[in-house]
Amino acid sequence: MVEAPERERAVAPRRGRETRAAIDAAAVELFAQRGYHATSMRALAAAAEIQPAAIYHWYPGKEAILVHLQDEFMAELTERVVAAMAEQDRPALKLAAAVREHVAYHGEHPDEAFVTDSEIRALRERPRRALIAKRDEYQRMFGGLVRAGIADGSLRTSDPDVATYAILLQCTGVALWFDPSGPLGLDEVAAVHVELVLGGLGADRKLIAAAVAAPGGRG
Amino acid sequence: MVEAPERERAVAPRRGRETRAAIDAAAVELFAQRGYHATSMRALAAAAEIQPAAIYHWYPGKEAILVHLQDEFMAELTERVVAAMAEQDRPALKLAAAVREHVAYHGEHPDEAFVTDSEIRALRERPRRALIAKRDEYQRMFGGLVRAGIADGSLRTSDPDVATYAILLQCTGVALWFDPSGPLGLDEVAAVHVELVLGGLGADRKLIAAAVAAPGGRG
DNA sequence: GTGCTCAATGAACGATCGTTAGGGAACCTA
């Protein structure tokens, strides 16, 4: 029998769980840069330096990568914001801490934030509903703080729901434009947002100054 | 000769320019709902009730539909906001008018707004650069108003650039959540945003009340 | 060293993608 000519196999080193991390990193970057549908499994594999079929050892399919990424982001974001809120007592200061942490986390993880927000529609019914439920619950936290601030007289707005949407949108948007090498640091950007949010809610200057000054319980 | 059995041709009525409008309408809806890359030319054609090949009579390709849609939105938005600004004299009131018009237009055309904002990355280099240039110019208009308001002493912020980003993000976001059948009308939502924006910029209550009250020069 | 699991491979599947070729019916103009 004639032996088939030994073709070299381009064997990637066996990296175990590191491979999964490489897939995740590639997915975050490419989904954010080009979008979920514009990113092929082959492009993902190339960025992770494996063959396309190897992805299926770690994930059941393309959508599962997206779901994993979004779930992780929402969980970590929620945990950090809840923790930041817990360090304050007055509603307006809780809101300020939440805004500060929300901005900081979005500035630190802009790609994850962008993918989580913008690729909801890429999900099929079931996981989409689940993610939207988490997002809604997260938003209700902020809404509750706005209402509590109004109730105790420190805040004021002609519509708490609209105000809540506006607050979250401007803070989430930081992920779209913040540049770590720009003139302002993340904590400065966060402070500006605290000022904008509380100002928009009619807080008095002393309260705003106090909220801007307090660095998330670390002071 | 044997005649081939006459198969029925599914002939759509000739609609001329109406067909183009149907393609545009289908594109706005489907691009907004599923995303540009997730929308096939076949899906577009089905929604417009024509065959896929007919699209190429009106557009040179898929990207051209997106470009047309985005250009039209940016042009109309800019025109309306510029006109609204022109009806006021003081910077803070110009800003309020711009915010009001920006919110109104986004509330009226949420799909177009969303597609224009979120599908920039789907464009190839050339049209992407062109759209980004228009968007940046539009943003600079708002930035100029913020700075002018600071210069004349009616507004105040610790960073005009961050404030400008925040203003545009919260107002643009109205396209994401506004529901015409909801409890608030578009002009009410716009008024809330005027209040939030000017409040965030430290305007005094009299100024805010004046800006909220003035319905875009019609009073 | 023998057997088993893990992590990865090359090759191929059917489906769908954007696009094009070529033709024909409807409409306008003269």
Add this chain to the structure above:
DNA sequence: TAGGTTCCCTAACGATCGTTCATTGAGCAC
């Protein structure tokens, strides 16, 4: 009514998509 143009069709192109298949080499337990 003849001729040209407009509008839309059917059919198919090559490329690429997400995914599956059978297989293989490395490393570990006994």
